[in-house]
Amino acid sequence: MSGTTLWAAVLVASVGCYLLKLAGLSVPAAWVEQPWVARVVDFVPAALLAALVAVQAVTSGHDLVLDGRLVGLAVAALALALRAPFIVVLLLAGAAGALVHVLTG
Amino acid sequence: MSTAARSATLRDAIGLGAAVGLYGVAFGAAADAAGLDVWQAMVLSALMFTGASQFALVGVLGAGGSAAAAVGSALLLGTRNTVYGVRLAPLLSPRGLLRRAATAHWVIDETTAMAVSAPDRQLGRLAFWATGATIYLGWNLMTLVGALGAAALGGAARAALDAVVPAAFLALLWPRLRKGFPEAQVQRRVALGGAVVALVLTPFVPSGVQVIAAVVAVALAGRPRPKAEEGA
Numbered sequence: 001m002s003g004t005t006l007w008a009a010v011l012v013a014s015v016g017c018y019l020l021k022l023a024g025l026s027v028p029a030a031w032v033e034q035p036w037v038a039r040v041v042d043f044v045p046a047a048l049l050a051a052l053v054a055v056q057a058v059t060s061g062h063d064l065v066l067d068g069r070l071v072g073l074a075v076a077a078l079a080l081a082l083r084a085p086f087i088v089v090l091l092l093a094g095a096a097g098a099l100v101h102v103l104t105g
Numbered sequence: 106m107s108t109a110a111r112s113a114t115l116r117d118a119i120g121l122g123a124a125v126g127l128y129g130v131a132f133g134a135a136a137d138a139a140g141l142d143v144w145q146a147m148v149l150s151a152l153m154f155t156g157a158s159q160f161a162l163v164g165v166l167g168a169g170g171s172a173a174a175a176v177g178s179a180l181l182l183g184t185r186n187t188v189y190g191v192r193l194a195p196l197l198s199p200r201g202l203l204r205r206a207a208t209a210h211w212v213i214d215e216t217t218a219m220a221v222s223a224p225d226r227q228l229g230r231l232a233f234w235a236t237g238a239t240i241y242l243g244w245n246l247m248t249l250v251g252a253l254g255a256a257a258l259g260g261a262a263r264a265a266l267d268a269v270v271p272a273a274f275l276a277l278l279w280p281r282l283r284k285g286f287p288e289a290q291v292q293r294r295v296a297l298g299g300a301v302v303a304l305v306l307t308p309f310v311p312s313g314v315q316v317i318a319a320v321v322a323v324a325l326a327g328r329p330r331p332k333a334e335e336g337a
Contacts, residue, residue, distance in 0.1 A: 001140075001172065009172035010145050013162050014152035016176065017183035021155075022209040024190015025199060032191045035329035041188050043326040045157060046292045047299030048182055049278040051319030052164050054300035055307065057271035061169055062308045072268025073275060080279045087127050089276050090269050097268020098261045 068100030114223060114232050121215055122239025125156075129244040131273045132159055133251020138266050139167030143252045150248040154241065155213050157277055158182040161316070164270065170313020177317045189217040196220060196229050211237030291326050298322030 024032065032038075057073045058064055072093035079089040129150065136146035141163060149159045158179040165175040190212045197220070199205040211233070219236040223229035255266060281292045299319035306315035 005172050009175050010148055013176040013179040016180045017153045017155050017158050020183040021186045021190055021212040024187040025194050025205050025209050029191045032188055039329040040323055041185050043295045043323045044181055044320055046281050046296040047319050047322040049274055050296035050299040051303035051316045053271050053274045054303050055168055056164055059307045068264055069268045069271055073271045076272035076275050086276055090131055090272055093272030094265035094269045098265035101261050101264030
C-alpha cells in the first residue's frame, strides 16, 4: 500500500470517527434511542473485536497459520481470567510469542 | 460541590488516564507492526482518539487488508461514540457550535463512563473534562513511546510484538464478556459468532473484509427486549 493511500485511510477514518462523536451530541436523541439501534450498537464491539482477535491470532493473508501468536493469546486469556493488569497480560503474551519463535526457529 | 467530592473525581480521572495510557504504548507498537510510521500513529491518537477504532484500523491494515476495509472497521467501532454523545448531551449541554465541536472530540468509553456515574451534574462535567484531558495526554504521549520503541526492535522481539497485538484485542474485548457486564452471555455468543464468521471467510474474501462481515454476528443478539437493560 502506498504512503498516500495509508495517509488517506488514516485521515478519512479519523474524520469519520470524529463526525460519529459529533453526531451524538447533535442529532435528536430519539433517532439513536430506538431499541434496535441501541441493540446493534451494544453488540457491534463484541463481534468486531472477537473477529480481530481471531484474524490477528491465527491467520496470515488468506491462510490459517498456527504459531506463537496463538500460544501468546492462550497465555493472555489465562492472565485476563486471573485478573492480571493490562500491561502484565501483554508482557506475558509477548514473552510466550518470542519463546515459541526461538524454540521453533 | 464539596472539595472532597471534587478531589475524589479528579483522583479517579487521573488514575484512569494513567492506566489507559498503557494501552497507548500497545497501540503505538501495533501501528508500527502494521507498517504505519510514527507520524501516522501520532495523527491517529491525536485526531481519531478512540482506542478500539484505532486498533481496528491498524489491525486490518497489518493483516494486509485494503484501506476501505480498515476505514470501515474503524467507523463501525466508532458508532458507539454516537450513542455516548446522545447520553452525554443533556449532562454537558455544550452551547454553541465551537463548544460542541470541542466536546465531541473527547466523547469516548472512559469519559462517558466517568461522567454518567458521577453523583451529580457538576461533578459529571468535571469528570468528563478531567478524564478526557488526562487520557488525551497519556494516550498521545504513550503512543509516541510505543511507536518509537517498536521501531527499534528486531528478530525475536518482532515475534513478541506479533503475539501482543491479538492479546491487546482480547484485553479490549474481555470486560464485555465478563459476568456483570449487561447481557454478558449474549455478548459471548456474539463474540464467538464474530470470530467464527471471520475465520470461515478468511480464505475467500479480500483481507480485512472478513472483519467487517463479522458484524452479521450481531444478529445472534436477537431482538431488543421490551424493556431494554441499561448498558455501560
